[in-house]
Amino acid sequence: MRMTCLLVAAILWAPAALAQTDPGPRPGPAGAGGPLPGLSANEQAFFTAARTNFQEVDTFANGLGPRMNLNSCAGCHAAPAVGGSSPATNPQVAFSSLLGPPNTLPSFITASGPIREVRFIKNPDGTPDGGVHDLFVITPNVGGPAACKLTQPNFAEAVEQHNAIFRIPTPTFGNGLVENLNDAQLQLSFNANAGMKAQLGISGHFNSSGNDGTITKFGWKAQNKSLLIFSGEAYNVEQGVTNDAFPNERETNPNCATNPTPESTTNLTTGNTTVAQEATNFNQDIVNFAAFMRLSAPPTPVPNAYPNTAFGQQVFVNVGCVGCHTQNFRTGPSAFTGQSNVTFTPFSDFAVHNMGEGLADGVSQGNANGAEFRSAPLWGLGQRLFFLHDGRTSDLLQAIEAHSSEGSEANRVISNFNALPNGAKQSLLNFLRSL
Ligand code: HEC
Ligand code: HEC
Numbered sequence: 001m002r003m004t005c006l007l008v009a010a011i012l013w014a015p016a017a018l019a020q021t022d023p024g025p026r027p028g029p030a031g032a033g034g035p036l037p038g039l040s041a042n043e044q045a046f047f048t049a050a051r052t053n054f055q056e057v058d059t060f061a062n063g064l065g066p067r068m069n070l071n072s073c074a075g076c077h078a079a080p081a082v083g084g085s086s087p088a089t090n091p092q093v094a095f096s097s098l099l100g101p102p103n104t105l106p107s108f109i110t111a112s113g114p115i116r117e118v119r120f121i122k123n124p125d126g127t128p129d130g131g132v133h134d135l136f137v138i139t140p141n142v143g144g145p146a147a148c149k150l151t152q153p154n155f156a157e158a159v160e161q162h163n164a165i166f167r168i169p170t171p172t173f174g175n176g177l178v179e180n181l182n183d184a185q186l187q188l189s190f191n192a193n194a195g196m197k198a199q200l201g202i203s204g205h206f207n208s209s210g211n212d213g214t215i216t217k218f219g220w221k222a223q224n225k226s227l228l229i230f231s232g233e234a235y236n237v238e239q240g241v242t243n244d245a246f247p248n249e250r251e252t253n254p255n256c257a258t259n260p261t262p263e264s265t266t267n268l269t270t271g272n273t274t275v276a277q278e279a280t281n282f283n284q285d286i287v288n289f290a291a292f293m294r295l296s297a298p299p300t301p302v303p304n305a306y307p308n309t310a311f312g313q314q315v316f317v318n319v320g321c322v323g324c325h326t327q328n329f330r331t332g333p334s335a336f337t338g339q340s341n342v343t344f345t346p347f348s349d350f351a352v353h354n355m356g357e358g359l360a361d362g363v364s365q366g367n368a369n370g371a372e373f374r375s376a377p378l379w380g381l382g383q384r385l386f387f388l389h390d391g392r393t394s395d396l397l398q399a400i401e402a403h404s405s406e407g408s409e410a411n412r413v414i415s416n417f418n419a420l421p422n423g424a425k426q427s428l429l430n431f432l433r434s435l
Contacts, residue, residue, distance in 0.1 A: 020425035022396040023433045026382040031300035032173045033081025038338025045276035050292035063241035063263030065138030066256035069117050076115050076169040080383040083296050084171045086115040099139045106155035114391030116166040121362040130363040132237050148256035165361040168391035171380050174298030177344045180331045183215045200412045202323040204353040207366045217350045220389040222374035223365035231289040243286050299380030305434045312431025315424050319416040324375035347378035356408025381435045
């Protein structure tokens with residue numbers, strides 16, 4: 001009887017099984033999280049010590065809050081290894097309980113959903129806001145001063161008014177190789193397939209630094225210049241830890257911001273064993289955070305994880321995904337051992353593109369407008385749990401379909417994709433999950 005039911009079920013399911021599906025996060029060991037291959041012994045030791053710093057959990061005594069989204073870099077940059085993206089269980093839920101009242105969980109934070117940070121599109125007077133509004137406020141449970149009485153922003157109202165947008169953590173693996181690319185290399189690569197882009201309706205442009213004018217590459221809108229600047233900003237915005245790069249508290253309530261600033265500074269003494277460990281002891285945290293990411297290896301693809309991945313990669317090229325998700329770059333001269341003239345495959349042009357009204361978040365950063373996003377680097381996609389800037393889906397197929405909406409530069413490429421036979425679509429999905 002049971003056999004028959006299974007048989008019937010199998011027959012009923014057969015047509016669905018033929019349609020293309022995302023194989024899901026690739027099982028097996030994390031293909032990421034280690035140091036770049038070829039580093040010297042000292043650089044490797046430095047990487048390992050810096051990684052410990054990246055995993056440090058802060059309390060108020062060492063700078064946490066008064067407002068924050070979580071209490072460690074590695075809490076958000078967690079999967080599939082330290083340095084990555086959002087893990088399967090959102091640590092913001094447990095963190096909210098740890099903090100206790102008056103903190104409550106906003107509706108868009110759930111245990112099985114992605115880690116999110118929130119930006120508001122507009123201020124109450126209608127002028128553009130765009131800034132991060134931290135989820136939580138400090139409490140005595142994590143060492144906060146009892147006199148500090150802050151309240152969370154009104155997230156329920158912001159959601160109701162469609163004024164809240166979300167960002168999930170981007171993985172940081174291999175970002176030292178990205179940091180190495182200079183403007184000429186990026187521009188050359190961008191121009192190399194100009195004919196193909198024109199044919200497909202793809203334009204795009206680089207974001208750049210208002211300070212030194214060079215191309216900026218990091219963040220969902222390529223809004224940030226360097227891993228050090230991102231670390232300084234994240235430490236303050238995400239954790240409220242003031243530092244040499246961002247020395248002022250964002251929350252200035254005198255009952256709350258009682259630590260001397262900056263809260264993280266360069267140590268002038270050390271007493272430790274190896275040279276590399278000593279170096280990390282002298283550095284302030286943000287230098288170590290940046291060093292960990294700069295010396296981390298790109299994710300390792302597993303080409304034979306699924307059938308037909310080589311064909312899938314050909315499809316990826318043929319339909320025009322490479323118009324934005326550029327496959328290869330080559331580093332120039334690098335200060336780090338064995339990292340000069342290295343070919344790597346981030347699958348991004350590091351430019352920003354108009355992605356249409358379906359993905360637009362209404363927030364401008366640098367010269368990226370409210371509809372523009374950096375071509376998300378696709379390396380490591382095989383083990384990713386959440387996709388797109390706001391983590392709206394865990395399904396690759398939906399992430400691809402979301403590229404298409406009024407005004408998107410990807411519309412023609414997505415029609416090419418949609419016109420493919422199911423087998424070719426499946427091969428493309430298999431290829432993406434092999435990365
Ligand atoms: C509450 C979660 C959270 C914490 C904690 C956090 N981050 Fe992030 N991180 C994010 C989000 C979200 C983004 C994407 C932000 C954007 O582009 O708008 C991001 C992006 C980044 C990037 C950009 C990588 C790239 O390729 O685009 C770097 C670098 C980074 N974070 C470093 C850090 C460091 C260092 C720390 C610790 C000081 C840290 N983050 C703590 C959520 C977090
Ligand atoms: C016009 C440029 C462009 C084209 C063409 C394009 N993409 Fe993208 N892709 C982007 C941008 C920009 C994002 C980030 C969008 C966002 O998060 O809102 C993205 C995100 C993604 C993501 C989610 C990655 C993540 O980190 O969450 C996947 C998967 C993806 N693209 C696959 C593809 C595939 C497959 C194709 C070809 C069928 C393709 N893309 C074509 C620009 C493009």
